[in-house]
Structures are given as C-alpha cells and as structure tokens.
Amino acid sequence: MRDFFIRGYEIVLTLVIVAAAVGVAVAAIGAMIGPISLGAEVAPLQGPYAAAAILLGGWLAVLVIGGALYLGLGIYHNTQRTADALELLITLRR
Structure with a gap:
C-alpha cells in the first residue's frame, strides 16, 4: 500500500510541475x-x-521547487534500496 501512495505522489508531482511550467x-x-x-x-x-x-x-522557481521535491523522492528510493541490500547481506551471512 505504501508503494501505491509513493507512485501516486510521483505522478501527481509530475503533473503539478508540468502544469506550473505551462502556467x-x-x-x-x-x-x-x-x-x-x-x-x-x-x-x-x-x-x-x-x-x-x-x-x-x-x-527557475519551478525548477528549484520541483528539484527539491524530486530530491526527497530520490532519497526515499535510495534508502529503500539500501535497506534491501542490507537485508540481503544479512540473509547471505546466515
């Protein structure tokens, strides 16, 4: 369910940034x-x-604000990949 909301947030964020650029x-x-x-x-x-x-x-404002929001999403995805890698490493050491 968490992944559903993160993907939905990415879609909404993309649409809002495109609409702001067009505006x-x-x-x-x-x-x-x-x-x-x-x-x-x-x-x-x-x-x-x-x-x-x-x-x-x-x-410039759209670029800065959109970049900051996408940076947050990138941090989330990197943290998730790190957690998955550590979980795999722990599983392999057993």
Missing part, C-alpha cells in the same frame, strides 16, 4: 500581449522584457 509560459505570453496595470500605474516592465522576466523567474 508560467501562459503568464509570460499574457504579459507580452498586454501591459500589467497596477491600479492607475503601469508596470515598470512591459512587452518582451516582462515576458522574459516572468519566464526566467517562474521556470
């Missing part, structure tokens, strides 16, 4: 199309500069 791209396209109005003021970055800033910052 960043859509936000960048939206920023390129029209200016962002902050009340009566206009945003300091407009057009392609705003799109580049959103793409760079957004994808």
